[in-house]
Amino acid sequence: MSTIDIPSHQLLERILSLEIVRVTERAAVAAARLRGLGNEKAADQAAVDAMRRELNNLPIRGTIVIGEGERDEAPMLFIGEKVGRDTGPQMDIAVDPLEGTTLCAKNMPGAIATVALADGGTLLNAPDVYMEKIAIGPGYPKGVVDLDAPAEQNIANLAKAKGVKPTGITALILDRPRHADLIEAVRKTGAAVTLITDGDVAGVIHTADPEDTGIDIYLGIGGAPEGVLAAAALRCIGGQMQGRLVLDTEEKRQRAAHMGIKDLRKKYTMEEMVSGDCLFAATGVTTGSMLSGVKFHPEVIETETVVMRSATGTVRWIRAEHREHGSFISAEALGAPGAREMSRPCPARDIIWSGGRAIISPVGGDHTGVTMGTRLGLVALRPVEVAMLFLSFTLVALLALGLVI
Ligand code: VTB
Numbered sequence: 001m002s003t004i005d006i007p008s009h010q011l012l013e014r015i016l017s018l019e020i021v022r023v024t025e026r027a028a029v030a031a032a033r034l035r036g037l038g039n040e041k042a043a044d045q046a047a048v049d050a051m052r053r054e055l056n057n058l059p060i061r062g063t064i065v066i067g068e069g070e071r072d073e074a075p076m077l078f079i080g081e082k083v084g085r086d087t088g089p090q091m092d093i094a095v096d097p098l099e100g101t102t103l104c105a106k107n108m109p110g111a112i113a114t115v116a117l118a119d120g121g122t123l124l125n126a127p128d129v130y131m132e133k134i135a136i137g138p139g140y141p142k143g144v145v146d147l148d149a150p151a152e153q154n155i156a157n158l159a160k161a162k163g164v165k166p167t168g169i170t171a172l173i174l175d176r177p178r179h180a181d182l183i184e185a186v187r188k189t190g191a192a193v194t195l196i197t198d199g200d201v202a203g204v205i206h207t208a209d210p211e212d213t214g215i216d217i218y219l220g221i222g223g224a225p226e227g228v229l230a231a232a233a234l235r236c237i238g239g240q241m242q243g244r245l246v247l248d249t250e251e252k253r254q255r256a257a258h259m260g261i262k263d264l265r266k267k268y269t270m271e272e273m274v275s276g277d278c279l280f281a282a283t284g285v286t287t288g289s290m291l292s293g294v295k296f297h298p299e300v301i302e303t304e305t306v307v308m309r310s311a312t313g314t315v316r317w318i319r320a321e322h323r324e325h326g327s328f329i330s331a332e333a334l335g336a337p338g339a340r341e342m343s344r345p346c347p348a349r350d351i352i353w354s355g356g357r358a359i360i361s362p363v364g365g366d367h368t369g370v371t372m373g374t375r376l377g378l379v380a381l382r383p384v385e386v387a388m389l390f391l392s393f394t395l396v397a398l399l400a401l402g403l404v405i
Contacts, residue, residue, distance in 0.1 A: 103286055134217070203215075
């Protein structure tokens with residue numbers, strides 16, 4: 001058997017840029033099975049489990065640097081956890097298996113599964129606190145906006161650099177009471193404000209393509225983990241970003257110090273948050289302005305992923321059709337409603353959920369299903385439909401019997 005020789009310094013760029021897609025795809029599908037069920041925790045847990053499993057398949061010595069929390073509060077993907085096959089390069093990993101848990105639980109647009117891989121020791125070890133953020137896309141002179149400048153100033157500078165009036169600028173801001181003054185200040189300049197309820201990783205990424213997204217600048221306070229992930233993405237596609245941790249209690253300051261942060265008021269540039277080569281990937285869970293959500297069809301699960309490489313700035317949009325459902329966590333394993341009702345063994349079948357329907361797929365793990373459905377091949381049946389079918393068969397049989405007699 002022939003082997004392909006890839007210099008180790010290209011491993012990250014060449015091999016992992018496709019392997020990483022599987023990581024976010026699996027997490028997205030797992031979370032998507034629980035879309036709209038109002039259970040943020042379950043959806044997040046499903047994504048975490050799936051992502052962790054895939055990360056452990058990668059040929060890397062990985063350390064979770066941005067994760068689900070610190071070890072005692074997060075049993076999996078906690079900060080400091082080692083992942084990968086314990087072979088290959090040392091890598092720092094930032095994960096947000098379900099960015100926008102609320103969006104997923106409410107089946108609202110914009111939930112994603114996301115991950116960033118970077119050379120070991122190059123990602124900011126940020127605690128799970130808030131971060132003040134400002135971000136713009138590529139093509140502007142360095143320093144045209146600044147985290148410490150008033151919003152009015154930033155809008156005016158950006159408008160000038162773009163060659164438009166402030167009315168030609170749109171800022172994206174998380175819709176939170178803490179941003180009331182910021183929103184007012186931006187609107188006073190004549191600039192428009194687009195508000196989002198969650199999902200500021202995608203929010204920051206939007207600034208990279210204002211023509212398409214209509215977003216010129218991201219402003220405001222969001223999660224620090226999301227800040228580092230967004231910085232990784234922007235590092236790949238170009239742009240400017242600054243962030244500062246919000247360490248407003250003694251407990252947070254201690255946590256930050258414990259993680260090696262010396263200057264607690266430091267204003268980080270994008271290059272300081274992600275100081276080496278990195279890869280970023282995100283798969284849509286619910287359809288949003290950046291990515292389509294997971295689609296469950298009878299035979300196929302569809303996903304859409306964006307994967308970016310800082311080394312070359314390549315951005316790949318990968319629309320995948322998955323037929324081997326066995327490699328995804330099944331609905332039943334996740335305790336999706338109704339799964340328990342269908343408890344007859346159905347080897348080599350998987351149940352996928354689509355619009356409240358259990359769909360029995362011809363491939364996959366040894367889960368359970370409606371026997372009738374499996375015999376008919378690839379059909380979607382609700383329990384009530386199975387009962388109707390049974391009744392019809394019985395009626396026909398009785399009629400036939402009557403005719404014979
Ligand atoms: C943002 C948003 C995330 O957290 O980072 C936000 O982008 C910040 O926290 O999707 P608050 O909700 O407390 O404002 C998320 O909403 C994820 O929880």
